C-alpha cells in the first residue's frame with residue numbers, strides 16, 4: 364500500500380495513550396491535544412464550562428475533554444473540516460442538510476470517537492479500574508475497530524464504494540422554548556450520537572451502513588422537512604436510539620487492493636449476517652422505557668406511554684390513524 368494511504372489501527376495491540384496521536388498514531392508530547400468538542404462550537408453555544416459525566420461516573424467540563432492529536436492532523440485534517448461545518452451551521456438546518464453526508468459523518472464520528480477513547484486512555488492507566496471496562500468487551504472493540512477504519516477518511520483519502528457507514532438524521536426543531544442551546548447524548552455500545560444546536564438536531568448511528576435510516580424510511584419521509592416540537596423530536600430520537608438497540612448485524616470494512624499510483628483508498632463493506640436477522644423484534648415495553656427517559660422532562664412515564672397494552676405506544680408524532688400531528692397536545696398541559 365502506498366505510504367500516504369496506510370491506515371492506522373490503534374485497536375491492534377490497543378495503542379491508546381496521551382503520547383499517541385488518535386488519528387495517525389504518531390508519537391507526540393502530552394501537550395499536543397485537540398478538544399473532543401470543537402472550540403468554536405463550545406464558544407458559539409456556550410457549553411465549554413458545562414459538566415459532563417463520563418462512563419466511570421467522573422465529571423469533567425466539556426472543555427476538559429481532550430484527545431491526543433498531532434499538529435499535522437490538527438491543521439491539515441481536522442481544521443478544514445471544522446471550517447466547513449461551521450460555515451454550514453451558520454446557515455442553520457438548511458446548511459447542515461446541504462453538507463456532504465460524508466463530512467457530517469466524519470464530524471459526528473470524531474466527537475463520538477473522542478468520547479470513546481477518553482475512556483480507553485483512562486482504562487490503560489493501571490490505577491483506574493472501571494466497573495465497566497470498554498477495553499474488556501471484545502464485541503464492542505470489534506465494532507469500534509471497524510468504525511475507526513472508515514473514520515480514518517478524516518486523514519486518508521478514501522471513497523466508500525456504495526454506502527455511507529452511518530445513518531444521519533438532520534431535524535428542524537422548534538427550540539424557542541428550550542432552556543439551553545446545546546444538548547448532547549451518546550451511547551457507546553450502540554454507536555449512537557446526537558447533538559442539538561439551537562433548532563438543529565442531528566441524530567446518528569455511526570455504524571449501520573444506513574440500515575436504520577432505511578428501516579425508518581416511511582416515518583422519515585413523512586417528517587423530514589417538517590419542523591418538530593421538542594417533544595416530537597425527543598420521540599423521534601427515541602425511535603432512532605431504540606432501532607440502534609435492535610440492530611443485530613455489524614458492518615465491516617475492507618480496503619480494496621491498491622496500486623502504487625493510487626491517490627485514494629476504496630472501501631468495500633460486508634455485513635456479517637449469519638443469523639439473517641437485521642433487526643431484533645420491536646418490543647413496546649422496552650421502547651416505552653427508552654421513550655420515558657427522553658420524555659422525562661414532560662413528566663410522562665412508561666405507564667403513561669403504554670396505557671393500553673392492546674394499542675400502540677403513545678405518540679406525539681402520529682395520530683392512531685397515522686397522520687402527522689402538527690400541534691401535539693402534551694398530556695397534563697393545557
Ligand SMILES: [Zn+2]
Nearest residue numbers: 384387433436
Ligand atoms: Zn496525527
